[in-house]
Amino acid sequence: MADATAAFVGKIPENYDRYLAPLFFDAFAADLVGRLPVSDGMRVLEVACGTGIVTRRLVERLGGRGTVMATDLNEAMFAHARTRLPGPHDAKYRTADGTSLPFESGSFEAVVCQFGLMFFPDKAAGAREAFRVLTPGGVYLLNVWDALERNPVPRITHETIAKFFPSDPPRFYTVPFSYHDPGVLASLLRDAGFADVRCERVAKEGQSPSATEAAIGLVEGNPVYGEIMQRRPEALAEIEAAVAANLARELGDRPLRAPLRALVATARRP
Template identity: 45%
Template sequence: MPEPAHVFSGSIPENYDRYMVPLIFEPYAADLASRVAPLAPRRVLETAAGTGVVARFVVPELAPNANYVATDLSQPMLDFAASALPDANVTWRAADALELPFDDASFDVVLCQFGAMFFPDRVRAYREALRVLAPGGTFLFSVWDALDKNDFAREVGEELDEMFPDDPPTFMARVPHGYHDVARIEQDLRDAGFTRIAIDTVTAQSVAPSALIAATAYCQGTPVRSEIETRDPAALQRATERVAERIASLHGDNEVRGRIQAHVIAASR
């Protein structure tokens, strides 16, 4: 099941943006921006916008009079995003990707970075993206590849499995890395009405100044935090340190680098 919006509340938005965004999201936000720019859209919609990293990369690539609407279910995430990118051409709005509050054919491009994995009904969400796209418009989105293709995320899972053997946290494998089968993704898009689909698998590097920062990103900047605290309210720091030790043992004690891999999809009618 998808995670409810409240798991991205509290201190998670700030930690998410401070640690997770530079660690794994910025490379793919830059990639999406490079794909949006040649399309020269005047009306852009983003769903599951989180703390706004995609908008920070895409908006500078748009024409000065272009409009960008960024939506998310989590108001705390949107509030943080709005504070990080105060721009008159950007509108931040709470909205459900499965029931978009916009007219048909309202946007030239619909974007969604690493949000589709959270949708309880992906075909419905894709159908909504298609509905609000103008003729000739493009739906661009990304999803993480399998856990074993993403070093730090896999190592977090392995350490927490050992720490909580009777009830291991499953968020990383279940949600962020749970929707990676390209055949399934393509079929979901076709079921929603898209007919032209291109899927690129993009490998990048995840870089952190230290193993502890990488561990903090995953353990304290994502819903993994809630999973740890549910199992042991006093275990968050200990879990973070254990994950850091595992990452350091595999990647070194100073700056650490690991592979990240995702699928980037472009779909149209």
């Protein structure tokens, strides 16, 4: 990806965690972590931990029975995650590229990745690395977004923003929703060596107190903000107001309820 769509910097991590966690991520974090089989002494690696939305749930689920190593390539997101789980026994943190992990082979009983694989420039390398660092019998749990047209909140946001830039629309929202074929995902995991591969479409619901608050997160809580600021910074407030109005028109307001669709995959290293 170009830098504009990859940069989670400035106030973006704070806005992402505040506004988008309840709107997009919390429900799927609970689903993904709930699939983790827990055993005493287990070591869990989280890849692409972002602001720690899944990390916090992993620590809670393990309940002191195991350890969590949370990794991310983006240091700004990483720094925010640390503020939410500051205790030395909560989780360990390390900057790491999911396609080239700095760990010995067979170091973890589980690898977890929420909505990260779509951003990997080499997805096959990401799957191979997850396989490599797992112990035999270890599990890989991950999710990716379903298609943009099956997720109305980002679809409405993307379409609304694009109307302000007819000749050069921001493209960030096309990236997270670009890897949505369950057959392709399952083949990726099998080709990496995984067995017992399961991939299913899962529906959840997110929520925001209002369409206005949702619009703040949707515009200022991810790299589309940088794309807008590069093009027409003076239009930011107008864009947010338009996003809020269109969300409220299609999905209601106070609260805004967001139908969500994702693919959830589980796999095991033989």
